Amino acid sequence: MQHDKVLILDFGSQYTQLIARRVRELNIYSEIHPFNKIPVDLDSYKAVILSGSPFSVRSDNALHSDLSNIRGQKPLLAVCYGAQYLAHFSGGEVAESNTREYGRANLSFIQEKDLFFENIHTGSQVWMSHSDTIKQLPTNGVLLASTHDVENAAYKIEGEATYAIQFHPEVYHSADGRQLLQNFLVKIARVKQDWTPQSFIEETVENLKNKIGDDKVVLGLSGGVDSSVAAMLLNKAIGKNLYCIFVNNGLLRKNEFEDVLHQYQGMGLNVKGVDASARFLDALDGESDPETKRKIIGRVFIEVFDDEAHRIEDVKWLAQGTIYPDVIESVSATGGPSATIKSHHNVGGLPDFMKLKVVEPLKSLFKDEVRRVGASMNMDPLLLGRHPFPGPGLAIRILGDLTREKVRILQEVDAIFINNLKSWNLYDKVWQAGAILLPVNSVGVMGDERTYEKCVALRAVESTDGMTADWVNLPYEFLQKTSNEIINKVKGVNRVVYDISSKPPATIEWE
Numbered sequence: 001m002q003h004d005k006v007l008i009l010d011f012g013s014q015y016t017q018l019i020a021r022r023v024r025e026l027n028i029y030s031e032i033h034p035f036n037k038i039p040v041d042l043d044s045y046k047a048v049i050l051s052g053s054p055f056s057v058r059s060d061n062a063l064h065s066d067l068s069n070i071r072g073q074k075p076l077l078a079v080c081y082g083a084q085y086l087a088h089f090s091g092g093e094v095a096e097s098n099t100r101e102y103g104r105a106n107l108s109f110i111q112e113k114d115l116f117f118e119n120i121h122t123g124s125q126v127w128m129s130h131s132d133t134i135k136q137l138p139t140n141g142v143l144l145a146s147t148h149d150v151e152n153a154a155y156k157i158e159g160e161a162t163y164a165i166q167f168h169p170e171v172y173h174s175a176d177g178r179q180l181l182q183n184f185l186v187k188i189a190r191v192k193q194d195w196t197p198q199s200f201i202e203e204t205v206e207n208l209k210n211k212i213g214d215d216k217v218v219l220g221l222s223g224g225v226d227s228s229v230a231a232m233l234l235n236k237a238i239g240k241n242l243y244c245i246f247v248n249n250g251l252l253r254k255n256e257f258e259d260v261l262h263q264y265q266g267m268g269l270n271v272k273g274v275d276a277s278a279r280f281l282d283a284l285d286g287e288s289d290p291e292t293k294r295k296i297i298g299r300v301f302i303e304v305f306d307d308e309a310h311r312i313e314d315v316k317w318l319a320q321g322t323i324y325p326d327v328i329e330s331v332s333a334t335g336g337p338s339a340t341i342k343s344h345h346n347v348g349g350l351p352d353f354m355k356l357k358v359v360e361p362l363k364s365l366f367k368d369e370v371r372r373v374g375a376s377m378n379m380d381p382l383l384l385g386r387h388p389f390p391g392p393g394l395a396i397r398i399l400g401d402l403t404r405e406k407v408r409i410l411q412e413v414d415a416i417f418i419n420n421l422k423s424w425n426l427y428d429k430v431w432q433a434g435a436i437l438l439p440v441n442s443v444g445v446m447g448d449e450r451t452y453e454k455c456v457a458l459r460a461v462e463s464t465d466g467m468t469a470d471w472v473n474l475p476y477e478f479l480q481k482t483s484n485e486i487i488n489k490v491k492g493v494n495r496v497v498y499d500i501s502s503k504p505p506a507t508i509e510w511e
Contacts, residue, residue: 011053050082250277251393400439
């Protein structure tokens, strides 16, 4: 089945992925491409969206996109930088704003007769994020909406299906953002809403059958949502020709290796559990640098996985749980490498000498879509609802040098924290939670004795995609009980703190 597609041209906005996700939520397939790498074949795209940008259209380094095959030929929606770009280079005027126009605003005027604003009314809240403002509309521009401070908040081009908005409909703060995107894509561009989890499953399974045939495929399971859903799709397509390997690196949560392995076996997967914890912990013993930890874990995982993969005769394919953000985050809007905050949480590719072809059944999906696909295959909600967990596991939650004793301590602390979240019905209200073992000893008193033991930090955040996150305001009674239980039951810990920093400026993980 050929789906209608929406092309999103990325000018470097932090919100570009959100645009794609909002479009997908309308059951419409969307793709992100850099502004300067427009697909040659535009026939399959029913509409185009221009993203925002940290750049100014007035500067010498303004980002330019060749829209000659798009404007006037396909429905076009220009957001923020895109709206300023159309104005500045098409007969209008963009100037620096007297004040930074950032945050909530309300539409004080709307041209409600236009399809673009159907079912949206005056007073609707929108989200602004720009330092330039449109002083004069481009040639043939028609005003569609204003706010108290921004006169040209939305406009269209007469004679074209071209619309432009100064605000961001993709963020949750824009109350009618979803309605506006639906108006543009469904009512104006007439894009079909046929991108559903069930259609994805049917088409993906059929494509996997045709692509792989009777070949054997090896897949490294992590216990996480992505690799688990990828495994179920492949299992539907090729059954016992899928060989899953679940490696215990010694850095999983307490009892997780046995519990998850049993769960996988209950799902009917052809899976082998490999306990390589001693091999990983020996290699990591005493190491304190976070990037070195990641490299060691990546190297040892490849060695273990390679050993196991070679035990399978005539394996031809390597399956990976790569998802869409992994694909588009590898390249920035300018076509170069993105800024490196840290090595990717998950392990990279296998060595060249394995010479396996790669299959990535989830590489077009966002994380929330992966969960919906899993739910459509009737996968266990407990597995699909599991919090994200870093590939290096507890290694990057032990700050400073890593020892077996520190792993034991953190596993015990983490188990108490996570189990209490579940028993207090808080687990599903949190996007990700975990404990961090700090590289300091803290003075304390237990009984009549002075102690000098470890301090742990608890971390719980709410988020939709991990790009931004806010700390969760857990009940004081919960924190009090959890702290007391940790200190009383985990030998070696005498102090518990709670992390109340958001992302940005902090990151979710500490390393």
